[in-house]
Amino acid sequence: MDNFAAPWYSLDWFSLSSFKAYTWDNPSFLYALVAVPFLFLFRWLWRYRFNQKLPVAVTQKDLRVSPLTLIRLLPEFFLMLALALIVVALARPQKSNEKVEQWTEGIDIMIGLDISQSMKIEDFSPDRLEAAKGVARDFISGRVQDRIGIVVFSGDAFSLAPLTTDYDLLKSYLNEISFEMIENRGTAIGSALAVVTNRMSESESKSKVCILLSDGDNNGGNIDPITAAELAAAYGIKIYTIVVGKEGQVPYGKDFFGRPMMIDNTVDETTMRRIAKIGGGEFFRATDNKALSQVFARIDQFEKAEIKETRFKDTTDYYFIYLQWAIGFFLLWLLMKSTFLSNVLQD
Known part of the structure:
Protein backbone atom coordinates (compact mmCIF):
# COMPACT_ATOMS: atom_id res chain seq x y z
CA MET A 1 0.00 0.00 0.00
CA ASP A 2 1.20 3.49 -0.78
CA ASN A 3 1.38 5.19 2.62
CA PHE A 4 1.07 8.65 1.09
CA ALA A 5 -2.22 7.79 -0.60
CA ALA A 6 -3.82 6.62 2.68
CA PRO A 7 -6.60 8.63 4.39
CA TRP A 8 -5.50 10.88 7.25
CA TYR A 9 -6.86 8.52 9.91
CA SER A 10 -4.77 5.58 8.67
CA LEU A 11 -2.08 4.24 11.02
CA ASP A 12 0.25 3.99 8.00
CA TRP A 13 1.21 7.62 8.63
CA PHE A 14 3.08 6.43 11.73
CA SER A 15 5.02 3.64 10.03
CA LEU A 16 8.81 3.76 9.95
CA SER A 17 8.82 3.75 6.12
CA SER A 18 6.69 6.90 6.05
CA PHE A 19 9.04 8.80 8.36
CA LYS A 20 12.11 7.65 6.41
CA ALA A 21 10.60 9.01 3.18
CA TYR A 22 10.13 12.52 4.59
CA THR A 23 12.30 15.56 4.23
CA TRP A 24 11.79 18.05 7.06
CA ASP A 25 11.45 21.79 6.46
CA ASN A 26 12.07 22.59 10.16
CA PRO A 27 13.98 19.55 11.47
CA SER A 28 15.14 21.33 14.64
CA PHE A 29 11.61 20.98 16.06
CA LEU A 30 12.07 17.20 16.15
CA TYR A 31 14.52 17.58 19.05
CA ALA A 32 11.62 18.87 21.13
CA LEU A 33 10.02 15.40 20.93
CA VAL A 34 12.55 14.17 23.47
CA ALA A 35 11.39 16.82 25.94
CA VAL A 36 7.69 15.94 25.74
CA PRO A 37 7.76 12.83 28.04
CA PHE A 38 9.99 14.64 30.54
CA LEU A 39 7.59 17.57 30.56
CA PHE A 40 4.69 15.30 31.55
CA LEU A 41 6.85 13.42 34.07
CA PHE A 42 7.71 16.73 35.67
CA ARG A 43 4.02 17.67 35.66
CA TRP A 44 3.04 14.44 37.42
CA LEU A 45 5.81 14.82 40.01
CA TRP A 46 4.77 18.42 40.66
CA ARG A 47 1.18 17.44 41.18
CA TYR A 48 2.19 14.56 43.46
CA ARG A 49 4.40 16.86 45.54
CA PHE A 50 2.20 19.93 45.86
CA ASN A 51 -1.42 18.89 45.31
CA GLN A 52 -3.73 18.60 48.27
CA LYS A 53 -3.62 15.25 50.06
CA LEU A 54 -6.36 13.96 52.39
CA PRO A 55 -5.49 11.42 55.07
CA VAL A 56 -7.75 8.38 54.77
CA ALA A 57 -7.64 5.39 57.07
CA VAL A 58 -8.00 2.06 55.30
CA THR A 59 -7.23 -1.47 56.29
CA GLN A 60 -4.36 -3.41 54.78
CA LYS A 61 -6.69 -5.72 52.91
CA ASP A 62 -8.25 -2.74 51.08
CA LEU A 63 -4.88 -1.64 49.67
CA ARG A 64 -5.01 -3.57 46.40
CA VAL A 65 -3.39 -2.56 43.13
CA SER A 66 -5.50 -3.15 40.02
CA PRO A 67 -4.61 -2.54 36.36
CA LEU A 68 -7.90 -0.69 36.09
CA THR A 69 -6.47 2.12 38.19
CA LEU A 70 -4.09 2.92 35.31
CA ILE A 71 -7.08 4.00 33.19
CA ARG A 72 -6.91 7.25 35.16
CA LEU A 73 -3.70 8.05 33.28
CA LEU A 74 -5.32 7.88 29.82
CA PRO A 75 -6.29 11.59 29.62
CA GLU A 76 -2.70 12.63 30.37
CA PHE A 77 -1.43 10.12 27.80
CA PHE A 78 -3.72 11.55 25.11
CA LEU A 79 -2.60 15.09 25.94
CA MET A 80 1.04 14.01 25.63
CA LEU A 81 0.34 12.44 22.23
CA ALA A 82 -1.42 15.63 21.07
CA LEU A 83 1.57 17.76 22.05
CA ALA A 84 4.04 15.35 20.38
CA LEU A 85 2.04 15.39 17.13
CA ILE A 86 1.92 19.20 17.16
CA VAL A 87 5.73 19.17 17.37
CA VAL A 88 5.87 16.78 14.38
CA ALA A 89 3.55 19.09 12.43
CA LEU A 90 5.77 22.08 13.26
CA ALA A 91 8.76 20.19 11.85
CA ARG A 92 6.75 20.18 8.60
CA PRO A 93 7.21 16.75 7.03
CA GLN A 94 7.41 16.83 3.24
CA LYS A 95 7.92 14.43 0.37
CA SER A 96 9.52 15.20 -2.99
CA ASN A 97 8.92 13.10 -6.07
CA GLU A 98 12.37 13.67 -7.53
CA LYS A 99 15.80 14.60 -6.29
CA VAL A 100 17.96 16.15 -9.00
CA GLU A 101 21.72 16.57 -8.76
CA GLN A 102 23.30 18.27 -11.73
CA TRP A 103 26.32 20.36 -12.62
CA THR A 104 25.30 23.84 -13.65
CA GLU A 105 27.25 26.81 -14.90
CA GLY A 106 27.14 30.41 -13.84
CA ALA A 305 32.31 27.00 -14.00
CA GLU A 306 30.75 23.88 -12.59
CA ILE A 307 28.58 24.11 -9.48
CA LYS A 308 26.85 21.10 -7.98
CA GLU A 309 23.18 21.87 -7.62
CA THR A 310 20.73 19.71 -5.69
CA ARG A 311 17.06 20.40 -6.27
CA PHE A 312 13.85 18.78 -5.13
CA LYS A 313 10.82 18.78 -7.41
CA ASP A 314 7.07 18.54 -6.70
CA THR A 315 7.25 18.92 -2.93
CA THR A 316 4.08 17.99 -0.97
CA ASP A 317 3.42 18.91 2.68
CA TYR A 318 1.99 16.37 5.14
CA TYR A 319 2.03 18.37 8.38
CA PHE A 320 -1.77 18.69 8.30
CA ILE A 321 -2.10 14.90 8.72
CA TYR A 322 -0.37 15.00 12.11
CA LEU A 323 -2.16 18.19 13.05
CA GLN A 324 -5.49 16.44 12.52
CA TRP A 325 -4.38 13.56 14.71
CA ALA A 326 -3.22 16.07 17.36
CA ILE A 327 -6.62 17.78 17.33
CA GLY A 328 -8.31 14.39 17.69
CA PHE A 329 -6.21 13.40 20.72
CA PHE A 330 -6.70 16.86 22.25
CA LEU A 331 -10.49 16.52 21.95
CA LEU A 332 -10.27 13.07 23.56
CA TRP A 333 -8.30 14.62 26.42
CA LEU A 334 -10.94 17.30 26.92
CA LEU A 335 -13.68 14.65 26.90
CA MET A 336 -11.97 12.29 29.33
CA LYS A 337 -10.84 15.10 31.58
CA SER A 338 -14.48 15.76 32.40
CA THR A 339 -15.37 12.12 33.12
CA PHE A 340 -14.91 9.70 35.99
CA LEU A 341 -11.59 8.65 34.48
CA SER A 342 -9.93 11.76 35.84
CA ASN A 343 -8.88 12.24 39.42
CA VAL A 344 -11.13 15.08 40.50
CA LEU A 345 -9.12 15.68 43.62
CA GLN A 346 -6.05 16.46 41.57
CA ASP A 347 -7.95 18.65 39.09
Whole structure:
Protein backbone atom coordinates (compact mmCIF):
# COMPACT_ATOMS: atom_id res chain seq x y z
CA MET A 1 0.00 0.00 0.00
CA ASP A 2 1.20 3.49 -0.78
CA ASN A 3 1.38 5.19 2.62
CA PHE A 4 1.07 8.65 1.09
CA ALA A 5 -2.22 7.79 -0.60
CA ALA A 6 -3.82 6.62 2.68
CA PRO A 7 -6.60 8.63 4.39
CA TRP A 8 -5.50 10.88 7.25
CA TYR A 9 -6.86 8.52 9.91
CA SER A 10 -4.77 5.58 8.67
CA LEU A 11 -2.08 4.24 11.02
CA ASP A 12 0.25 3.99 8.00
CA TRP A 13 1.21 7.62 8.63
CA PHE A 14 3.08 6.43 11.73
CA SER A 15 5.02 3.64 10.03
CA LEU A 16 8.81 3.76 9.95
CA SER A 17 8.82 3.75 6.12
CA SER A 18 6.69 6.90 6.05
CA PHE A 19 9.04 8.80 8.36
CA LYS A 20 12.11 7.65 6.41
CA ALA A 21 10.60 9.01 3.18
CA TYR A 22 10.13 12.52 4.59
CA THR A 23 12.30 15.56 4.23
CA TRP A 24 11.79 18.05 7.06
CA ASP A 25 11.45 21.79 6.46
CA ASN A 26 12.07 22.59 10.16
CA PRO A 27 13.98 19.55 11.47
CA SER A 28 15.14 21.33 14.64
CA PHE A 29 11.61 20.98 16.06
CA LEU A 30 12.07 17.20 16.15
CA TYR A 31 14.52 17.58 19.05
CA ALA A 32 11.62 18.87 21.13
CA LEU A 33 10.02 15.40 20.93
CA VAL A 34 12.55 14.17 23.47
CA ALA A 35 11.39 16.82 25.94
CA VAL A 36 7.69 15.94 25.74
CA PRO A 37 7.76 12.83 28.04
CA PHE A 38 9.99 14.64 30.54
CA LEU A 39 7.59 17.57 30.56
CA PHE A 40 4.69 15.30 31.55
CA LEU A 41 6.85 13.42 34.07
CA PHE A 42 7.71 16.73 35.67
CA ARG A 43 4.02 17.67 35.66
CA TRP A 44 3.04 14.44 37.42
CA LEU A 45 5.81 14.82 40.01
CA TRP A 46 4.77 18.42 40.66
CA ARG A 47 1.18 17.44 41.18
CA TYR A 48 2.19 14.56 43.46
CA ARG A 49 4.40 16.86 45.54
CA PHE A 50 2.20 19.93 45.86
CA ASN A 51 -1.42 18.89 45.31
CA GLN A 52 -3.73 18.60 48.27
CA LYS A 53 -3.62 15.25 50.06
CA LEU A 54 -6.36 13.96 52.39
CA PRO A 55 -5.49 11.42 55.07
CA VAL A 56 -7.75 8.38 54.77
CA ALA A 57 -7.64 5.39 57.07
CA VAL A 58 -8.00 2.06 55.30
CA THR A 59 -7.23 -1.47 56.29
CA GLN A 60 -4.36 -3.41 54.78
CA LYS A 61 -6.69 -5.72 52.91
CA ASP A 62 -8.25 -2.74 51.08
CA LEU A 63 -4.88 -1.64 49.67
CA ARG A 64 -5.01 -3.57 46.40
CA VAL A 65 -3.39 -2.56 43.13
CA SER A 66 -5.50 -3.15 40.02
CA PRO A 67 -4.61 -2.54 36.36
CA LEU A 68 -7.90 -0.69 36.09
CA THR A 69 -6.47 2.12 38.19
CA LEU A 70 -4.09 2.92 35.31
CA ILE A 71 -7.08 4.00 33.19
CA ARG A 72 -6.91 7.25 35.16
CA LEU A 73 -3.70 8.05 33.28
CA LEU A 74 -5.32 7.88 29.82
CA PRO A 75 -6.29 11.59 29.62
CA GLU A 76 -2.70 12.63 30.37
CA PHE A 77 -1.43 10.12 27.80
CA PHE A 78 -3.72 11.55 25.11
CA LEU A 79 -2.60 15.09 25.94
CA MET A 80 1.04 14.01 25.63
CA LEU A 81 0.34 12.44 22.23
CA ALA A 82 -1.42 15.63 21.07
CA LEU A 83 1.57 17.76 22.05
CA ALA A 84 4.04 15.35 20.38
CA LEU A 85 2.04 15.39 17.13
CA ILE A 86 1.92 19.20 17.16
CA VAL A 87 5.73 19.17 17.37
CA VAL A 88 5.87 16.78 14.38
CA ALA A 89 3.55 19.09 12.43
CA LEU A 90 5.77 22.08 13.26
CA ALA A 91 8.76 20.19 11.85
CA ARG A 92 6.75 20.18 8.60
CA PRO A 93 7.21 16.75 7.03
CA GLN A 94 7.41 16.83 3.24
CA LYS A 95 7.92 14.43 0.37
CA SER A 96 9.52 15.20 -2.99
CA ASN A 97 8.92 13.10 -6.07
CA GLU A 98 12.37 13.67 -7.53
CA LYS A 99 15.80 14.60 -6.29
CA VAL A 100 17.96 16.15 -9.00
CA GLU A 101 21.72 16.57 -8.76
CA GLN A 102 23.30 18.27 -11.73
CA TRP A 103 26.32 20.36 -12.62
CA THR A 104 25.30 23.84 -13.65
CA GLU A 105 27.25 26.81 -14.90
CA GLY A 106 27.14 30.41 -13.84
CA ILE A 107 28.93 32.47 -16.49
CA ASP A 108 28.01 35.77 -18.13
CA ILE A 109 28.47 35.54 -21.89
CA MET A 110 27.98 38.26 -24.52
CA ILE A 111 27.86 37.23 -28.18
CA GLY A 112 28.99 39.98 -30.57
CA LEU A 113 27.61 39.24 -34.05
CA ASP A 114 28.68 41.00 -37.22
CA ILE A 115 25.71 41.85 -39.50
CA SER A 116 27.63 43.89 -42.06
CA GLN A 117 27.03 43.41 -45.78
CA SER A 118 30.09 41.18 -46.13
CA MET A 119 28.31 38.62 -43.95
CA LYS A 120 26.04 38.00 -46.97
CA ILE A 121 28.86 36.16 -48.71
CA GLU A 122 27.80 32.59 -49.42
CA ASP A 123 30.98 30.66 -48.67
CA PHE A 124 28.92 29.34 -45.76
CA SER A 125 25.51 27.75 -46.20
CA PRO A 126 23.26 29.62 -46.80
CA ASP A 127 25.49 32.59 -45.96
CA ARG A 128 27.87 33.71 -43.22
CA LEU A 129 25.25 35.40 -41.04
CA GLU A 130 22.73 32.55 -41.12
CA ALA A 131 25.47 30.03 -40.35
CA ALA A 132 26.59 32.15 -37.40
CA LYS A 133 23.01 32.43 -36.12
CA GLY A 134 22.60 28.67 -36.36
CA VAL A 135 25.68 27.79 -34.30
CA ALA A 136 24.81 30.55 -31.82
CA ARG A 137 21.40 28.93 -31.30
CA ASP A 138 23.04 25.55 -30.70
CA PHE A 139 25.53 27.14 -28.32
CA ILE A 140 22.74 28.75 -26.27
CA SER A 141 20.83 25.46 -26.14
CA GLY A 142 23.85 23.75 -24.64
CA ARG A 143 24.26 26.14 -21.73
CA VAL A 144 22.65 25.80 -18.28
CA GLN A 145 22.16 28.67 -15.83
CA ASP A 146 24.44 31.02 -17.78
CA ARG A 147 23.33 34.57 -18.47
CA ILE A 148 23.76 35.29 -22.17
CA GLY A 149 23.33 38.52 -24.13
CA ILE A 150 23.63 39.55 -27.77
CA VAL A 151 25.27 42.58 -29.41
CA VAL A 152 24.94 43.15 -33.15
CA PHE A 153 27.12 45.49 -35.17
CA SER A 154 27.95 46.74 -38.63
CA GLY A 155 28.75 50.48 -39.05
CA ASP A 156 27.36 50.98 -35.50
CA ALA A 157 26.71 48.60 -32.63
CA PHE A 158 23.83 48.15 -30.21
CA SER A 159 22.71 45.68 -27.58
CA LEU A 160 20.01 43.42 -28.98
CA ALA A 161 19.46 41.37 -25.82
CA PRO A 162 20.70 42.04 -22.27
CA LEU A 163 22.20 39.29 -20.14
CA THR A 164 19.42 36.82 -19.43
CA THR A 165 18.73 33.13 -18.77
CA ASP A 166 15.59 33.25 -20.93
CA TYR A 167 17.04 31.16 -23.73
CA ASP A 168 13.80 31.02 -25.71
CA LEU A 169 13.82 34.82 -25.84
CA LEU A 170 17.44 34.84 -27.02
CA LYS A 171 16.65 32.39 -29.82
CA SER A 172 13.71 34.52 -30.94
CA TYR A 173 16.03 37.54 -31.09
CA LEU A 174 18.51 35.53 -33.17
CA ASN A 175 15.76 34.61 -35.62
CA GLU A 176 14.92 38.30 -36.09
CA ILE A 177 18.49 39.43 -36.85
CA SER A 178 18.84 40.84 -40.36
CA PHE A 179 21.18 43.04 -42.36
CA GLU A 180 18.69 45.93 -42.26
CA MET A 181 18.83 46.34 -38.45
CA ILE A 182 21.62 48.95 -38.72
CA GLU A 183 21.65 51.55 -41.51
CA ASN A 184 25.31 52.56 -41.27
CA ARG A 185 27.51 50.36 -43.44
CA GLY A 186 30.87 49.02 -42.37
CA THR A 187 32.23 46.85 -39.55
CA ALA A 188 32.65 48.63 -36.20
CA ILE A 189 34.46 46.04 -34.10
CA GLY A 190 35.65 48.63 -31.56
CA SER A 191 32.09 49.90 -31.04
CA ALA A 192 30.85 46.34 -30.57
CA LEU A 193 33.44 45.70 -27.85
CA ALA A 194 32.51 48.97 -26.16
CA VAL A 195 28.83 47.97 -26.02
CA VAL A 196 29.79 44.53 -24.66
CA THR A 197 31.91 46.15 -21.94
CA ASN A 198 29.10 48.54 -21.04
CA ARG A 199 26.68 45.63 -20.66
CA MET A 200 29.06 43.60 -18.51
CA SER A 201 30.64 46.38 -16.45
CA GLU A 202 28.23 45.88 -13.54
CA SER A 203 28.22 42.10 -13.72
CA GLU A 204 29.22 40.38 -10.46
CA SER A 205 29.91 37.04 -12.15
CA LYS A 206 33.34 35.56 -11.51
CA SER A 207 33.61 34.67 -15.19
CA LYS A 208 32.73 37.14 -17.96
CA VAL A 209 33.17 36.10 -21.57
CA CYS A 210 32.75 37.81 -24.94
CA ILE A 211 32.49 35.80 -28.16
CA LEU A 212 33.16 38.18 -31.03
CA LEU A 213 32.33 36.91 -34.52
CA SER A 214 33.18 38.89 -37.64
CA ASP A 215 34.80 38.65 -41.06
CA GLY A 216 37.77 40.48 -39.57
CA ASP A 217 38.03 43.93 -41.22
CA ASN A 218 37.40 46.92 -38.93
CA ASN A 219 36.29 49.83 -41.11
CA GLY A 220 33.57 51.58 -39.12
CA GLY A 221 32.75 53.21 -35.83
CA ASN A 222 34.68 55.79 -33.86
CA ILE A 223 36.40 53.54 -31.29
CA ASP A 224 39.71 51.83 -31.94
CA PRO A 225 39.29 48.03 -31.53
CA ILE A 226 42.56 47.64 -29.59
CA THR A 227 41.60 50.39 -27.15
CA ALA A 228 38.17 48.81 -26.72
CA ALA A 229 39.79 45.40 -26.08
CA GLU A 230 42.06 46.87 -23.41
CA LEU A 231 39.04 48.45 -21.71
CA ALA A 232 37.17 45.13 -21.78
CA ALA A 233 40.19 43.33 -20.32
CA ALA A 234 40.32 45.91 -17.51
CA TYR A 235 36.79 44.79 -16.53
CA GLY A 236 37.87 41.16 -16.47
CA ILE A 237 36.17 40.17 -19.72
CA LYS A 238 37.77 37.27 -21.56
CA ILE A 239 37.48 37.69 -25.32
CA TYR A 240 37.26 34.90 -27.88
CA THR A 241 37.43 36.10 -31.48
CA ILE A 242 36.20 34.18 -34.51
CA VAL A 243 36.98 35.22 -38.06
CA VAL A 244 34.68 33.67 -40.65
CA GLY A 245 35.21 33.42 -44.38
CA LYS A 246 37.46 32.09 -47.11
CA GLU A 247 39.98 34.05 -49.11
CA GLY A 248 39.93 34.30 -52.88
CA GLN A 249 36.91 33.82 -55.10
CA VAL A 250 33.71 33.44 -53.05
CA PRO A 251 30.02 33.40 -54.13
CA TYR A 252 28.02 36.55 -53.51
CA GLY A 253 24.46 36.68 -54.78
CA LYS A 254 23.19 35.49 -58.16
CA ASP A 255 23.15 36.96 -61.64
CA PHE A 256 20.18 37.45 -63.97
CA PHE A 257 20.15 33.77 -64.88
CA GLY A 258 20.29 32.59 -61.26
CA ARG A 259 23.91 31.60 -61.37
CA PRO A 260 26.18 32.46 -58.39
CA MET A 261 28.34 35.54 -58.87
CA MET A 262 31.93 35.33 -57.66
CA ILE A 263 33.86 38.15 -55.99
CA ASP A 264 37.36 38.46 -54.56
CA ASN A 265 37.51 38.28 -50.74
CA THR A 266 40.41 39.00 -48.38
CA VAL A 267 40.47 38.32 -44.67
CA ASP A 268 42.45 40.41 -42.17
CA GLU A 269 43.17 38.35 -39.06
CA THR A 270 45.63 40.76 -37.46
CA THR A 271 43.20 42.87 -35.46
CA MET A 272 41.12 39.95 -34.23
CA ARG A 273 44.25 38.07 -33.12
CA ARG A 274 45.42 41.07 -31.10
CA ILE A 275 42.00 41.48 -29.50
CA ALA A 276 41.96 37.82 -28.38
CA LYS A 277 45.47 38.13 -26.97
CA ILE A 278 44.60 41.30 -25.03
CA GLY A 279 41.40 39.71 -23.74
CA GLY A 280 43.15 36.56 -22.54
CA GLY A 281 41.06 34.35 -24.81
CA GLU A 282 41.77 32.61 -28.09
CA PHE A 283 41.56 33.40 -31.77
CA PHE A 284 39.74 31.05 -34.17
CA ARG A 285 39.39 30.92 -37.91
CA ALA A 286 36.38 29.19 -39.50
CA THR A 287 36.05 28.65 -43.24
CA ASP A 288 32.85 26.59 -43.36
CA ASN A 289 29.82 25.60 -41.31
CA LYS A 290 31.46 22.55 -39.76
CA ALA A 291 34.53 24.49 -38.66
CA LEU A 292 32.35 27.21 -37.16
CA SER A 293 30.36 24.64 -35.16
CA GLN A 294 33.60 23.11 -33.90
CA VAL A 295 34.84 26.53 -32.76
CA PHE A 296 31.72 27.15 -30.68
CA ALA A 297 31.93 23.61 -29.28
CA ARG A 298 35.51 24.28 -28.13
CA ILE A 299 34.52 27.54 -26.47
CA ASP A 300 31.63 25.72 -24.81
CA GLN A 301 34.11 23.27 -23.29
CA PHE A 302 36.58 25.98 -22.24
CA GLU A 303 34.07 28.11 -20.37
CA LYS A 304 32.51 25.98 -17.66
CA ALA A 305 32.31 27.00 -14.00
CA GLU A 306 30.75 23.88 -12.59
CA ILE A 307 28.58 24.11 -9.48
CA LYS A 308 26.85 21.10 -7.98
CA GLU A 309 23.18 21.87 -7.62
CA THR A 310 20.73 19.71 -5.69
CA ARG A 311 17.06 20.40 -6.27
CA PHE A 312 13.85 18.78 -5.13
CA LYS A 313 10.82 18.78 -7.41
CA ASP A 314 7.07 18.54 -6.70
CA THR A 315 7.25 18.92 -2.93
CA THR A 316 4.08 17.99 -0.97
CA ASP A 317 3.42 18.91 2.68
CA TYR A 318 1.99 16.37 5.14
CA TYR A 319 2.03 18.37 8.38
CA PHE A 320 -1.77 18.69 8.30
CA ILE A 321 -2.10 14.90 8.72
CA TYR A 322 -0.37 15.00 12.11
CA LEU A 323 -2.16 18.19 13.05
CA GLN A 324 -5.49 16.44 12.52
CA TRP A 325 -4.38 13.56 14.71
CA ALA A 326 -3.22 16.07 17.36
CA ILE A 327 -6.62 17.78 17.33
CA GLY A 328 -8.31 14.39 17.69
CA PHE A 329 -6.21 13.40 20.72
CA PHE A 330 -6.70 16.86 22.25
CA LEU A 331 -10.49 16.52 21.95
CA LEU A 332 -10.27 13.07 23.56
CA TRP A 333 -8.30 14.62 26.42
CA LEU A 334 -10.94 17.30 26.92
CA LEU A 335 -13.68 14.65 26.90
CA MET A 336 -11.97 12.29 29.33
CA LYS A 337 -10.84 15.10 31.58
CA SER A 338 -14.48 15.76 32.40
CA THR A 339 -15.37 12.12 33.12
CA PHE A 340 -14.91 9.70 35.99
CA LEU A 341 -11.59 8.65 34.48
CA SER A 342 -9.93 11.76 35.84
CA ASN A 343 -8.88 12.24 39.42
CA VAL A 344 -11.13 15.08 40.50
CA LEU A 345 -9.12 15.68 43.62
CA GLN A 346 -6.05 16.46 41.57
CA ASP A 347 -7.95 18.65 39.09
